[in-house]
Amino acid sequence: MSEGAMTTIWMDGKLRPWEDGTIHVMSHGLHYGSGVFEGIKCYSTEQGPAIFRLNDHITRLLKSAEVYSIPVPYAEADLVQACIDLVSANSLESCYIRPIIFYGYDTLGVGPKKCPVHTAIATLNWGTYLGDEGLSNGVRITISPWVKNHHTSLPSTVKGCGHYANSLLAVQEAKSRGFDEALLMNHEGNISEGSGQNLFLVKDGTLLTNDASSSILMGITRESIIIMAGDMGIPVNITNMTRDMLLEADEAFFTGTASEVTPIRELDGHVIGTGKPGELTRSLQAAYFDIVTGKRPEYSKWLKLLPEPATPGNNSAGSRPVLISPEGEKTG
Ligand SMILES: Cc1ncc(COP(=O)(O)O)c(C=O)c1O
Numbered sequence: 001m002s003e004g005a006m007t008t009i010w011m012d013g014k015l016r017p018w019e020d021g022t023i024h025v026m027s028h029g030l031h032y033g034s035g036v037f038e039g040i041k042c043y044s045t046e047q048g049p050a051i052f053r054l055n056d057h058i059t060r061l062l063k064s065a066e067v068y069s070i071p072v073p074y075a076e077a078d079l080v081q082a083c084i085d086l087v088s089a090n091s092l093e094s095c096y097i098r099p100i101i102f103y104g105y106d107t108l109g110v111g112p113k114k115c116p117v118h119t120a121i122a123t124l125n126w127g128t129y130l131g132d133e134g135l136s137n138g139v140r141i142t143i144s145p146w147v148k149n150h151h152t153s154l155p156s157t158v159k160g161c162g163h164y165a166n167s168l169l170a171v172q173e174a175k176s177r178g179f180d181e182a183l184l185m186n187h188e189g190n191i192s193e194g195s196g197q198n199l200f201l202v203k204d205g206t207l208l209t210n211d212a213s214s215s216i217l218m219g220i221t222r223e224s225i226i227i228m229a230g231d232m233g234i235p236v237n238i239t240n241m242t243r244d245m246l247l248e249a250d251e252a253f254f255t256g257t258a259s260e261v262t263p264i265r266e267l268d269g270h271v272i273g274t275g276k277p278g279e280l281t282r283s284l285q286a287a288y289f290d291i292v293t294g295k296r297p298e299y300s301k302w303l304k305l306l307p308e309p310a311t312p313g314n315n316s317a318g319s320r321p322v323l324i325s326p327e328g329e330k331t332g
Pocket residue numbers: 039167193194195196197198216217218219220221222255256257258
């Protein structure tokens with residue numbers, strides 16, 4: 001496990017030892033990508049670990065499952081609590097959280113029929129997704145030869161496991177040519193999004209970004225930036241974006257849970273703006289990091305603070321959850 005040793009995983013209703021997070025190789029999800037997932041981040045704050053927009057991510061997860069008609073045996077509140085319990089069980093201050101709901105093993109027909117539905121949540125120690133250098137100075141991106149899945153072929157507002165074959169091809173190809181990330185165009189010839197990020201442009205003091213009609217995932221970070229921009233008095237224009245608009249932009253940046261707010265400095269060797277993170281990008285990035293780390297009380301509704309760990313003499317509801325072994329015995 002390259003992303004930091006974890007002791008515990010949540011699977012099918014229980015906290016279990018990490019090693020027990022396994023499935024059969026004939027699982028339907030492995031063969032057909034029949035699953036949905038989320039990417040969520042927990043940040044260290046002065047009040048302890050806090051998960052950013054947890055309920056919104058779980059709402060999107062369940063909506064994604066609904067589109068694929070996956071019968072999820074848990075309510076939103078159960079999965080929210082499971083994420084909180086898992087971060088506490090792994091004693092993490094900050095981490096990436098990956099819930100996934102998928103079809104397991106029963107039949108290998110493409111229609112999942114009676115395949116069981118599995119639900120798992122893992123925590124990972126992920127560093128800066130596009131690198132510390134990219135976050136500070138901007139990334140170099142390229143237009144992918146792989147066109148984005150059209151929303152009439154796959155519902156792009158759904159975070160479906162199988163959709164990421166498109167992203168994988170694009171990012172792999174971009175990296176093989178020495179770029180940090182791929183930008184995918186859509187079938188209309190406009191910009192769609194990065195392999196795992198939404199795109200914003202800045203032109204003459206206005207923020208521009210596209211929407212679901214451009215075959216994008218409607219990012220929760222994207223929505224946060226739009227709300228923050230409104231609060232900061234920055235005009236936002238939701239519009240189709242062309243390649244020309246990116247080349248002529250004053251600033252450009254990616255948004256995403258893992259990528260956070262990452263400036264873009266070059267498209268296929270063409271310098272964007274000054275080639276350095278622009279003023280609006282820097283102020284939105286700084287505000288975003290302040291918000292996720294609990295330094296902006298007016299946005300505290302976006303943070304789910306973890307309960308205090310149990311200490312001798314502290315019997316509050318925040319005590320660490322108890323790990324259940326496969327046999328159902330309490331293990332600590
Ligand atoms: C394809 C794609 N677009 C956009 C995003 C950004 O979404 P969010 O801000 O909700 O993480 C992601 C990341 O989850 C993604 O995978």
